[in-house]
Amino acid sequence: MTASPRPVNTSPKPRAPVLLPAFIVLIGLALRLIMLGQDVRFHPDEALFAAQARLISHQGDMLLRTTDLDKPPLTFYITALSFRVWGSTEFAARLPNVLFSGLSVAVLFALARTLYHDPQIAAAAALLYAFSPYDLAFAATTFTDIQATFWILIACLWAAQDRWRWAGIAGALIFAAKSNALLFVPLILALGITRQAHSEWTWKDITRRLLAFAGALAAGIALVIGWDISRSPRSFLDLGxxxxxxxxxxRSDEVGTRLEAWTRWLETVTGSPVLNGLLIVAVIVWLAWGLWRGRSRSAALDAQIAGFGLAFLAWHWLIAFNTYVRYLHP
Structure with a gap:
């Protein structure tokens, strides 16, 4: 007797792996679109950024020569495009950041999934970001921070996927959106190398990836600097x-007051002191669990993210920057 052929499983694949991230992204985008309906006037800096974008869209000042500029140009061009499509309104000025913030939820899910290969971790990260009162508050604004955050997440994702030239291009777009957000380059490199490295790698493998990243990043920065040189009267880098x-x-008399100010702003991450406390405890327990498990890729990624987060906060605390809440955004 011949064996009967093995039955082919024709049942549909479960949709949950696709439906869950889609649901989180749609909820996050919906919450951000709702923020467009809030009756809130522009912050003075927002009004300035919108006015500078309008110079491009309605007065043809493509190089922004008629204004003192202390920011790189990418966000102004995107806002100008929105003005051309929707008209010169506060809605049009704020819409791009709403869309970039919503897309950031999707990119963060993909990044966490790539780093940890765990859909539950990815869903938790995306949920925290989608419902964060802090990000919701800044989504419907014209500040440059939202778009810089998006490109940072994209650069981290592409580095983690071993697409180093594309990660360098995203790094250049970070610079074109908010130049000092290049502070995140060490994190981008660390996450990418840690995610992809294996025992057969040599220093040549690492160097090749870093050169691909650095070449694309340098080319993009050169284009932005060339744009800056071609305008007048003053460089945005110099003025910034x-x-x-x-x-x-x-100074010594600023240590306590600045720590108090940044701690107060950090409460907006979840909007609740209780939830913030639970989140801190959960992070500490998670890091301790990773150390107890021994040397693992996931534990190394956890340590890098936590360490960079602490360094980022210390940078803004110990150097006398203004204690603006939006500075917690990249």
Whole structure:
């Protein structure tokens, strides 16, 4: 007798792996679109950024020569495009950041899934971001931070996927959106190398990836600097440094007040002191569990993310930057 052929499983694949992230992203986007309906006028800086974008869209000042610029140009061009499509309104000025913030939820899910190969971790990260009062508050604004955050997440994702040239291009877009957000380059490199490295790698493998990243990043930065040189009267890099960088560490009498200010702003991450406390405890327990498990890729990724987060907060605490809440966004 011949064996009967093995039955082919024709049942549909479960949809949950696709439906869950889609649901989270749609909820996150819906919450951000709702923020567009809030009756909130522009912050003075938002009004300035919108006015500078309008110089591009309605007055043809493509190089922004008629304004003192202390920010790179990418977000202004995107806002100008929105003005051309929707008209010169607050809605049109805020819509791009709403869309970028919503897309960031999707990118964060993909990044966490790539780093940890665990859909539950990815869903938890995306949920925290989608419902974060802090990000919701800044989604419907014209500040440059939202778009810089999106490109940081994209760069981390592509580095973690071993697509280093594309990660470098995303790094250049970070610079074109918010130049000082290049602070995140060490994290991008660390996550990418840690996710992809294996025992057969040599220093040549690492160097090849870093050069691909650095080449694309340098080319993009050169284009932005070339744009800056072609305009006048003053470089946005020069003016941005003059206006935004204090050039000193904090004084002894500022230690407590600045720590209190940043701690108060950190409460907006979840909007609840209780939830913030639970989140901190959960992070500590998670890191301790990773150390107890021994040397693992996931534990190394956890340590890098937590360590960079602490360094980022210390940077803003110990250097005398303004204690603006939006500075917690990249």
């Amino acid at each position: 440094y003059t206006r935004n960088y204090p050039g000193r560490l904090i």
